[in-house]
Amino acid sequence: MGRVGVSVVEGPGFPAGFFEQDALVVARALLGAELSSGGVVVRITETEAYREDDSACHAFTGRTKRNAALFGPPAHWYVYLCYGIHRLINVVTGPEGHAAAVLIRSAEPVRGLATIRRRRRGLNGPTLLNGPGKLGQGLGAKLEHTGDSVVDGALHVRPGEAPSAVLIGPRIGIDYAQPEDRDAPWRFASAGTKWVGHRRRLRAE
DNA sequence: ACAAGGATCCTCT
DNA sequence: GAGGATCCTTGTT
Numbered sequence: 001m002g003r004v005g006v007s008v009v010e011g012p013g014f015p016a017g018f019f020e021q022d023a024l025v026v027a028r029a030l031l032g033a034e035l036s037s038g039g040v041v042v043r044i045t046e047t048e049a050y051r052e053d054d055s056a057c058h059a060f061t062g063r064t065k066r067n068a069a070l071f072g073p074p075a076h077w078y079v080y081l082c083y084g085i086h087r088l089i090n091v092v093t094g095p096e097g098h099a100a101a102v103l104i105r106s107a108e109p110v111r112g113l114a115t116i117r118r119r120r121r122g123l124n125g126p127t128l129l130n131g132p133g134k135l136g137q138g139l140g141a142k143l144e145h146t147g148d149s150v151v152d153g154a155l156h157v158r159p160g161e162a163p164s165a166v167l168i169g170p171r172i173g174i175d176y177a178q179p180e181d182r183d184a185p186w187r188f189a190s191a192g193t194k195w196v197g198h199r200r201r202l203r204a205e
Numbered sequence: 206a207c208a209a210g211g212a213t214c215c216t217c218t
Numbered sequence: 219g220a221g222g223a224t225c226c227t228t229g230t231t
Contacts, residue, residue, distance in 0.1 A: 084211080
């Protein structure tokens with residue numbers, strides 16, 4: 001499952017070149033990893049891959065100031081403001097100059113539940129963090145995290161326990177994309193957890 | 206200056 | 219499952 005058996009380490013816990021791999025590989029391998037911000041820790045349960053020459057990728061229409069981080073070096077954050085409200089957390093992948101990323105969509109709380117609930121209007125249960133906007137809110141993600149290192153920034157990710165099985169499906173909310181991209185099964189979720197969204201559109205590998 | 210986008214969320218049936 | 223709310227940032231004029 002996207003495991004990389006390399007001995008040299010590029011950041012705490014991740015093998016050298018881990019984030020330089022294809023977004024599809026990184027998206028799947030990040031399931032089970034732990035995201036931390038302040039005292040809050042969550043376990044990633046759902047991701048999506050956005051690739052070069054992918055009409056759903058923000059970089060598809062060319063480089064701008066907004067999406068510049070996508071073209072930068074891997075292992076850095078690209079935090080995107082969606083609908084003027086939601087802060088969506090992405091990890092830049094692939095070699096520098098190759099615009100690809102992994103969107104982190106859902107997670108399960110591990111630590112700091114009280115803080116997460118306060119940010120999430122006191123809500124609780126499986127819908128607490130099962131969407132990219134909800135996740136950004138629960139973690140207190142900021143646009144300023146864009147360009148920061150994903151392994152040693154204020155917001156950072158560490159390897160965790162990989163799920164026993166992975167579910168796949170088409171990506172969410174990209175109806176504007178070309179049909180072959182819209183239907184590509186580039187969404188990944190941990191099996192056997194309630195902490196994911198749009199479960200009906202997922203299937204076993 | 207301004208228009209418009211926009212990888213969502215929530216509240217209904 | 220569908221529809222509307224929502225509002226900041228960017229890109230363009």
